Amino acid sequence: MSNITEIAKKxxxxxxxxxxxxxxxxxxxxxxxxAVLKAVEELKYVPNWNAIxxxxxxxxxxxxxxxxxxxxxxxxxxxGIGKECNKHNYSLLVHQTNNDPKxxxxxxNMLKYKLIDGLILGSSISPVSIIDELSYFGKIVSxxxxxxxxxxxxxxxxxxxxxxxVDHLKSQGHQEIGLCMGNPRSGVGVTRKKSFFYLQKESGLxxxxxxxxxxxxxIEDGIDVAKTILAQSSRPTAMVVGSDxxxxxxxxxxxxxxxxxxxxxxVIGFDNQPISKVVxxxxxxxxxxxxxxxxxxxxxxxxxNQEVPSVITLExxxxxxxxx
Amino acid sequence: MSNITEIAKKxxxxxxxxxxxxxxxxxxxxxxxxAVLKAVEELKYVPNWNAIxxxxxxxxxxxxxxxxxxxxxxxxxxxGIGKECNKHNYSLLVHQTNNDPKxxxxxxNMLKYKLIDGLILGSSISPVSIIDELSYFGKIVSxxxxxxxxxxxxxxxxxxxxxxxVDHLKSQGHQEIGLCMGNPRSGVGVTRKKSFFYLQKESGLxxxxxxxxxxxxxIEDGIDVAKTILAQSSRPTAMVVGSDxxxxxxxxxxxxxxxxxxxxxxVIGFDNQPISKVVxxxxxxxxxxxxxxxxxxxxxxxxxNQEVPSVITLExxxxxxxxx
DNA sequence: TGTTGATATGGAACGCGTTCCATAACTTAT
DNA sequence: ATAAGTTATGGAACGCGTTCCATATCAACA
Numbered sequence: 001m002s003n004i005t006e007i008a009k010k011x012x013x014x015x016x017x018x019x020x021x022x023x024x025x026x027x028x029x030x031x032x033x034x035a036v037l038k039a040v041e042e043l044k045y046v047p048n049w050n051a052i053x054x055x056x057x058x059x060x061x062x063x064x065x066x067x068x069x070x071x072x073x074x075x076x077x078x079x080g081i082g083k084e085c086n087k088h089n090y091s092l093l094v095h096q097t098n099n100d101p102k103x104x105x106x107x108x109n110m111l112k113y114k115l116i117d118g119l120i121l122g123s124s125i126s127p128v129s130i131i132d133e134l135s136y137f138g139k140i141v142s143x144x145x146x147x148x149x150x151x152x153x154x155x156x157x158x159x160x161x162x163x164x165x166v167d168h169l170k171s172q173g174h175q176e177i178g179l180c181m182g183n184p185r186s187g188v189g190v191t192r193k194k195s196f197f198y199l200q201k202e203s204g205l206x207x208x209x210x211x212x213x214x215x216x217x218x219i220e221d222g223i224d225v226a227k228t229i230l231a232q233s234s235r236p237t238a239m240v241v242g243s244d245x246x247x248x249x250x251x252x253x254x255x256x257x258x259x260x261x262x263x264x265x266x267v268i269g270f271d272n273q274p275i276s277k278v279v280x281x282x283x284x285x286x287x288x289x290x291x292x293x294x295x296x297x298x299x300x301x302x303x304x305n306q307e308v309p310s311v312i313t314l315e316x317x318x319x320x321x322x323x324x
Numbered sequence: 325m326s327n328i329t330e331i332a333k334k335x336x337x338x339x340x341x342x343x344x345x346x347x348x349x350x351x352x353x354x355x356x357x358x359a360v361l362k363a364v365e366e367l368k369y370v371p372n373w374n375a376i377x378x379x380x381x382x383x384x385x386x387x388x389x390x391x392x393x394x395x396x397x398x399x400x401x402x403x404g405i406g407k408e409c410n411k412h413n414y415s416l417l418v419h420q421t422n423n424d425p426k427x428x429x430x431x432x433n434m435l436k437y438k439l440i441d442g443l444i445l446g447s448s449i450s451p452v453s454i455i456d457e458l459s460y461f462g463k464i465v466s467x468x469x470x471x472x473x474x475x476x477x478x479x480x481x482x483x484x485x486x487x488x489x490v491d492h493l494k495s496q497g498h499q500e501i502g503l504c505m506g507n508p509r510s511g512v513g514v515t516r517k518k519s520f521f522y523l524q525k526e527s528g529l530x531x532x533x534x535x536x537x538x539x540x541x542x543i544e545d546g547i548d549v550a551k552t553i554l555a556q557s558s559r560p561t562a563m564v565v566g567s568d569x570x571x572x573x574x575x576x577x578x579x580x581x582x583x584x585x586x587x588x589x590x591v592i593g594f595d596n597q598p599i600s601k602v603v604x605x606x607x608x609x610x611x612x613x614x615x616x617x618x619x620x621x622x623x624x625x626x627x628x629n630q631e632v633p634s635v636i637t638l639e640x641x642x643x644x645x646x647x648x
Numbered sequence: 649t650g651t652t653g654a655t656a657t658g659g660a661a662c663g664c665g666t667t668c669c670a671t672a673a674c675t676t677a678t
Numbered sequence: 679a680t681a682a683g684t685t686a687t688g689g690a691a692c693g694c695g696t697t698c699c700a701t702a703t704c705a706a707c708a
Contacts, residue, residue, distance in 0.1 A: 001461075003664060014688040019666060027686050046461065049437035050383070051664035054374040054693055069420065070394040093417075096393070113373035137325075137370065327694060338658040343696060351656050375694035378663055 002043040010039040022047065058117045061091045062299060063110050066122035067099045072245075072273050073288060077122050077143060080292020088300045090117070099125055111138040118299045121151070123186065141299045143291055144187045152302060154295040154312045158188055161284045161316040162195040162240070165268045168282075168318055169238045170203060174266060178211030178236035180225055180250075182243055189214075192242060211236045219275075222249015230257055230265075238266035238324065244273040244283055251279045251323060267323045282324035285317045326367040334363035346371065382441045385415045386623060387434050390446035391423045396597060397612060401446050401467060404616020412624045414441070423449055435462040442623045445475070465623045467615055468511055476626060478619040478636045482512055485608045485640040486519040486564070489592045492606075492642055493562045494527060498590060502535030502560035504549055504574075506567055513538075516566060535560045543599075546573020554581055554589075562590035562648065568597040568607055575603045575647060591647045606648035609641045 008015045020028050021036040053059045066074040085092050097103040110116045121142040128147045135150035142153045183189045229235045241247035247269030272285035301308045332339045344352050345360040377383045390398040409416050421427040434440045445466040452471045459474035466477045507513045553559045565571035571593030578589050596609035625632045
């Protein structure tokens with residue numbers, strides 16, 4: 001295993017010159033450059049990245065924490081982040097936590113230990129105090145709302161998302177609207193729930209407690225939800241569903257039971273996932289990839305010492321299809 | 325951001341002593357140790373891991389390449405690897421390639437750049453030449469068969485898996501055995517197919533071409549397969565099915581049609597997945613977690629310069645339940 | 649009491665690139 | 679011809695822990 005000194009010796013130049021060649025810096029005569037490259041070739045030289053990182057004081061790696069990599073929301077988020085990272089020559093270290101706080105803390109150390117230059121929180125469940133303390137060691141951007149004043153944020157306005165959905169349903173005359181969510185304790189979940197019930201009360205909509213569902217994530221869950229509401233004596237005329245997957249399940253089961261969508265049951269999903277096109281689901285589109293790109297861009301600019309806003313809000317959009 | 329020199333100054337000891345304290349080495353007076361720890365606390369000292377890695381010449385990180393993290397086979401494999409890594413104080417960097425060769429090469433650089441100490445190939449699609457070249461830069465263990473002489477291997481004997489299944493069925497008097505597989509072109513697929521037809525011919529079993537199915541992966545696929553064979557005028561008395569999911573689908577549909585399992589249709593699955601218990605499926609268990617543990621242990625011992633075998637074969641096991 | 653071995657501590661070198669600074673050679677403009 | 683600016687190159691310091699080696703202290707044993 002060779003190092004830069006050996007290359008320098010073999011090419012009969014100084015270590016500095018070798019470094020210049022390897023980093024494509026100017027002020028090296030072509031013949032010396034060739035000599036260095038030839039030595040690199042012959043000695044199978046590969047730089048020791050630990051030395052580079054130590055010397056430069058940075059790794060050109062961003063870390064990103066997500067609960068589940070294979071969840072469509074987070075895979076799209078990571079895609080957006082990755083896109084932007086490529087532009088600035090940053091690599092990406094993706095860490096799946098399965099919502100385990102220990103797993104989060106473990107990864108946070110990467111920032112402390114200087115193994116990553118910055119951290120993007122796809123979704124985090126650590127308390128503000130931990131995040132605040134961590135921010136002492138490096139720059140952090142969150143892709144969801146966070147209480148912490150120390151981190152920059154890029155997120156969509158989930159209140160307005162729920163409002164888009166409810167307003168749309170109200171404009172169609174719906175008065176009996178049910179709600180079906182995923183995790184009711186996540187940042188998004190809390191906001192959506194609060195926002196929904198605020199609107200429900202404010203607009204004087206009819207409400208029954210058995211029109212509420214949570215911890216629903218899959219198509220199968222949606223099928224169950226549909227079975228439940230379709231068996232109710234007084235069922236809602238419309239459902240706001242926090243996930244397109246679940247909404248698709250509801251539509252699937254409802255149609256199977258001969259219920260006409262949207263005449264007999266109106267459904268609005270969230271996220272504009274691929275499946276929403278298939279079942280012609282009206283849905284609230286989150287610009288997920290854009291969130292990712294914006295977050296990575298923000299982190300890059302913070303580290304680059306540029307003046308940047310500490311909060312960026314992106315707007316949601318209702319995609320009108322046939323289910324509502 | 326403080327470093328070891330500042331700690332030394334503040335605690336009025338040498339840098340060496342600080343290092344001793346931080347690494348829990350002996351020969352430090354308790355009062356000095358306390359002084360160091362106090363300084364660490366006050367200056368919020370955190371070691372720069374890049375410096376440690378550079379200095380020690382290793383990172384105590386193993387890398388593992390898998391096509392899909394959320395596939396049950398690979399998630400179990402990673403679990404086994406992780407378990408063993410914990411024992412030896414190694415961290416794990418998991419990289420999902422989605423079978424993209426570019427993604428693989430990218431990660432291979434981690435080994436060249438000395439960012440990981442060793443590499444475990446959960447499954448790789450790179451040609452032998454690439455792997456051979458890579459092995460020059462660090463130790464590699466493969467969890468599947470590989471042509472490369474340069475990497476250690478830990479895998480199960482897929483021939484013997486098929487043999488276990490066929491022998492079991494033969495011992496029950498079956499002469500008409502069908503085969504249902506997943507991907508017939510994967511390493512495992514090719515081996516299983518070859519092995520099955522070798523045994524089928526050797527044992528003089530009856531064969532009809534419409535007893536063969538492939539590209540079957542899901543419960544739904546299994547339902548389709550069952551519909552097909554149950555409609556055949558001369559159907560097999562037993563099926564060897566490459567996936568428990570698919571086997572479960574077959575059993576589900578067969579029972580629905582009033583077919584008695586195993587009296588009228590015998591089914592053997594593969595992988596001992598959770599679902600196999602539910603449908604009381606006899607299945608061939610792959611010791612996936614053990615493969616992971618063994619691979620990580622092997623890598624650890626190779627790096628530790630111990631004498632180790634270059635190939636370890638693990639045995640499959642027939643889990644007898646009620647379907648065969 | 650002298651010797652041995654364990655305990656304790658620090659200086660200096662090392663791992664390996666990068667980068668600042670000084671110097672040298674060579675142009676170009678004045 | 680001289681000043682000023684480029685181009686080219688290397689020495690040395692730096693980033694930050696770890697570890698080898700030398701030295702010093704002290705208790706224990708012969």
